[in-house]
Amino acid sequence: MRNELLSPAEMAEADRLAIAAGPLDGYGLMQRAGEAVAAMVLARYPAAKKVHVLCGPGNNGGDGYVVARLLAEAGVDVELWAEGKQKPGSDAALASEACNLPVNHIGHCYPEAGDVVVDALYGAGLSKDISQHALAVSGVSSAERVPVISIDLPSGVSGETGQMRGHFDAAVTVTFARKKPGHLLMPGRRVCGEIIVADIGIPDSIIDQLKITTFENTPDLWLRWYFPRTAIDAHKYKRGHVAVFSGGSSATGAARLSALAAARTGAGAVTVLSPGNAMQVNAAHLTSIMLRKADTIEDIAEYLAERQPSAFVLGPGFGIGERARAFALRLLQQNRVYDYDRGIELWGIVLDADGLTSFRDNPDTLFEASHRALAPPLVFTPHEGEFARLFPDIARSKKQSKLAKARAAAQRANAVIVYKGADTVIAAPDGHAAINANGAPWLATAGSGDVLAGIIAGLLAQGMPPFKAACAGVWIHAEAGRRFGPGMIAEDLPLAIVPVLHELIENQPDLR
Numbered sequence: 001m002r003n004e005l006l007s008p009a010e011m012a013e014a015d016r017l018a019i020a021a022g023p024l025d026g027y028g029l030m031q032r033a034g035e036a037v038a039a040m041v042l043a044r045y046p047a048a049k050k051v052h053v054l055c056g057p058g059n060n061g062g063d064g065y066v067v068a069r070l071l072a073e074a075g076v077d078v079e080l081w082a083e084g085k086q087k088p089g090s091d092a093a094l095a096s097e098a099c100n101l102p103v104n105h106i107g108h109c110y111p112e113a114g115d116v117v118v119d120a121l122y123g124a125g126l127s128k129d130i131s132q133h134a135l136a137v138s139g140v141s142s143a144e145r146v147p148v149i150s151i152d153l154p155s156g157v158s159g160e161t162g163q164m165r166g167h168f169d170a171a172v173t174v175t176f177a178r179k180k181p182g183h184l185l186m187p188g189r190r191v192c193g194e195i196i197v198a199d200i201g202i203p204d205s206i207i208d209q210l211k212i213t214t215f216e217n218t219p220d221l222w223l224r225w226y227f228p229r230t231a232i233d234a235h236k237y238k239r240g241h242v243a244v245f246s247g248g249s250s251a252t253g254a255a256r257l258s259a260l261a262a263a264r265t266g267a268g269a270v271t272v273l274s275p276g277n278a279m280q281v282n283a284a285h286l287t288s289i290m291l292r293k294a295d296t297i298e299d300i301a302e303y304l305a306e307r308q309p310s311a312f313v314l315g316p317g318f319g320i321g322e323r324a325r326a327f328a329l330r331l332l333q334q335n336r337v338y339d340y341d342r343g344i345e346l347w348g349i350v351l352d353a354d355g356l357t358s359f360r361d362n363p364d365t366l367f368e369a370s371h372r373a374l375a376p377p378l379v380f381t382p383h384e385g386e387f388a389r390l391f392p393d394i395a396r397s398k399k400q401s402k403l404a405k406a407r408a409a410a411q412r413a414n415a416v417i418v419y420k421g422a423d424t425v426i427a428a429p430d431g432h433a434a435i436n437a438n439g440a441p442w443l444a445t446a447g448s449g450d451v452l453a454g455i456i457a458g459l460l461a462q463g464m465p466p467f468k469a470a471c472a473g474v475w476i477h478a479e480a481g482r483r484f485g486p487g488m489i490a491e492d493l494p495l496a497i498v499p500v501l502h503e504l505i506e507n508q509p510d511l512r
């Protein structure tokens, strides 16, 4: 798999292992990195008037000296600008010695329209805010529309967290071996531009040794082994039955959006569980989706015994309060059911919106229930506000990345956490996590989250394990929104996922 995301520490370890295994040493890796960037600059900007290469004191700067030398050898007009002191004898010092160009102080660098900037100031080793001089070059480059090619990361962006300490706005970022979380987490992602991953000779076998648990959320993560395959002899209940709780008579739309999304995703049967006072309004709007009254805990118990649905959605439009808590806790009392023949979980719960907010004053009640040994698989889908209500201390942390926060929450809640936003992070209690990057701002529309909850429930109902169902659901939802584009409203989304599903199923690799 090539969608692993490497933290700076993991990248340094990959580097160390690759050097130990040979044949390349650190200087050799630096040459390869510089070659990849120089080739990219030559291919993309053959008409550049001048290329300004900004070099920092560490290995990122070392890559820069290699780029400068190679571009000058290719006949490009190159100016070198440096800041900071190199460690004598370091690979970077060797690279700068091998480059005969004059070195100017970065404080005098003023790129002009038609030039190109190569940003080799700081990469994985960023440890403080970038300098005023560096910021000034970044500002002039933006104002003059000078394209910036950043090596590894736009200087100022943390590879670990995506947080920025002053930054460059890159047109292209060339990174090595694998992407880093900071390329995909906001706000870093906004300034990376196009991300190119260059092979510098660190083989996949070395990445495998690192046992990486963080991934970019792409179909590689779930399509082949986990995405539902509909049996030729399927019947509707075998394809999975999703039940969605509706709110009261004036708040029923959210549940219907979830229900429709679950059905479109492939659940063979979907039921809206409605309070008595909302039966009429729900009935007036449902056709293929079933409807059943559920006012009390007893109604739920009866329904569970009678119909054995395979997944629940609780929360969209449901209303905040005691009733939501009681219903959620009742569902959590059911034991998980594992089908050993088919190797799948038979049901799971998606807790969204009001289903989460209802536990803001006593989240521990929820977490105690979810930690019960036989509790069913759980997926929480909080946006930032809901996340802060359920995990206030984790949300407040200034140091932790969104990735680390989602992981901490998943452990505490013993649930898969889908921490939504432009950079949705999906995290499992066992530490596996994925960052989603195929979304678009068209998804920021009321009801979009309700659809997502329904898609995930639809996948859970078909036997997908919860982390994989959450990853696939987030990706499908984002892909549908991105393809639909401007003008999309949540009502459009369930239908918009259909072409995405068709493509996935057409491209689903064989189970071999």
Ligand SMILES: NC(=O)C1=CN([C@@H]2O[C@H](COP(=O)(O)OP(=O)(O)OC[C@H]3O[C@@H](n4cnc5c(N)ncnc54)[C@H](O)[C@@H]3O)[C@@H](O)[C@H]2O)[C@@H](O)CC1
Pocket (backbone or CB within 6 Å): 011, 012, 014, 015, 029, 030, 033, 056, 057, 058, 059, 060, 061, 062, 063, 084, 121, 122, 123, 124, 125, 126, 127, 128, 129, 130, 131, 151, 152, 153, 176, 200
């Ligand atoms: N890890 C690898 O496999 C490879 C890494 N390479 C390059 O090496 C880079 C990492 O090198 P380093 O670990 O030397 O780290 P950097 O070159 O990113 O920076 C390290 C140096 O800069 C100083 N520094 C950090 N932030 C600063 C700031 N804001 N203002 C002033 N000084 C600051 C640090 O104290 C240290 O001296 C990668 O980003 C990549 O470009 C490549 O050479 C290819 C191979």
Ligand SMILES: Nc1ncnc2c1ncn2[C@@H]1O[C@H](COP(=O)(O)OP(=O)(O)O)[C@@H](O)[C@H]1O
Pocket (backbone or CB within 6 Å): 353, 383, 420, 421, 422, 423, 424, 439, 440, 441, 442, 443, 444, 445, 446, 447, 448, 449, 450, 451, 452, 477
């Ligand atoms: N700028 C964005 N880019 C990509 N996806 C986004 C963006 N903003 C929101 N989303 C996605 O849209 C959905 C919004 O869900 P949510 O906030 O629960 O909305 P609602 O409660 O109105 O349904 C989430 O899946 C979120 O990840």
Ligand SMILES: [K+]
Pocket (backbone or CB within 6 Å): 060, 119, 120, 121, 122, 123, 150, 151, 152, 153, 154, 155
């Ligand atoms: K950089």
